[in-house]
Amino acid sequence: MARNQSTAAKRARQKQREQGGKHTELLRDEQQSPVQRLATALEAAGHTAEAQRLWDRLKPDPEWEAAKAAYERAYRAHEAAETAGATGHVLDRLRRAEEDAGEEMGVLATYEFRAEPIVCAAVLTGLAHAGRFDGSPCLRPAADVLAWHAKTALVWADGIRCPMPIIDHLWGPNRPGPAAARAAYRALAAATRLPFKGDEEWTACGELIEESAALARAGCQ
Structure with a gap:
C-alpha cells in the first residue's frame, strides 16, 4: 500500500476492510462530491427519479457560466485599468461594463437558488x-x-x-x-x-x- 495516500484513498481502504467490494469502485465514490455521492446512493436504493433530478441539477447552466465568465473579464479589465492609472471616459466605460455584467449575473443567479x-x-x-x-x-x-x-x-x-x-x-x-x-x-x-x-x-x-x-x-x- 502506498505510504502517502489521499483522504479519499484511506476512506476507500477502510470501507473495503469493513464492507468488502472493489477498491477502485469505492475510491471513485469517495472522490465524488457530497451531492454526487447522494445521487449515487439514491440510485442504489431504487430512488432513480430523485437521483436523476440531482444529476440534472449538477449539470452546468450555459447562460450562468457565460455570465460569470463575462463578469470576471469585466472585473479584471476594470481592475487592470485602475492599476495602470486610467482616468476619465476609459475608466467610466470599464466601470459601467463591470456593473452591467454584475447585474446580468445577479439575474441568472436565481438558477442556483x-x-x-x-x-x-x-x-x-x-x-x-x-x-x-x-x-x-x-x-x-x-x-x-x-x-x-x-x-x-x-x-x-x-x-x-x-x-x-x-x-x-x-x-x-x-x-x-x-x-x-x-x-x-x-x-x-x-x-x-x-x-x-x-x-x-x-x-x-x-x-x-x-x-x-x-x-x-x-x-x-
Whole structure:
C-alpha cells in the first residue's frame, strides 16, 4: 500500500476492510462530491427519479457560466485599468461594463437558488430511506450534504422553505442509525415548512438545518 495516500484513498481502504467490494469502485465514490455521492446512493436504493433530478441539477447552466465568465473579464479589465492609472471616459466605460455584467449575473443567479429545493428534497428522500432501513447507503451522503449546508444554514434557509412531499409518520427499526435518520428527517421537514415572515422564522429555519445535520452525523457514528 502506498505510504502517502489521499483522504479519499484511506476512506476507500477502510470501507473495503469493513464492507468488502472493489477498491477502485469505492475510491471513485469517495472522490465524488457530497451531492454526487447522494445521487449515487439514491440510485442504489431504487430512488432513480430523485437521483436523476440531482444529476440534472449538477449539470452546468450555459447562460450562468457565460455570465460569470463575462463578469470576471469585466472585473479584471476594470481592475487592470485602475492599476495602470486610467482616468476619465476609459475608466467610466470599464466601470459601467463591470456593473452591467454584475447585474446580468445577479439575474441568472436565481438558477442556483432554484436548485436548492431539489437538493433538499433529495436529502429528505435519503434520510427517509435511512430511517426505514438499517445500513442504508443513503445516510452518510445525506449527512455530508447537510453538514455542508449547515455551515451556511441561514443562506440555505432562504432556498428550502417551499412545498415539498413530506412523510408525516416515518417508521423503521429501533436502531441508532435509522432512529437518528428519522429525527434528522423530522427536523429538516420542519425547516421546510416555516413561513417567510421575518427574522424569527429565518433564524429558526437555520437552527433546524443545523439540528438535522447534527442528528444525521450522529447516526453515522
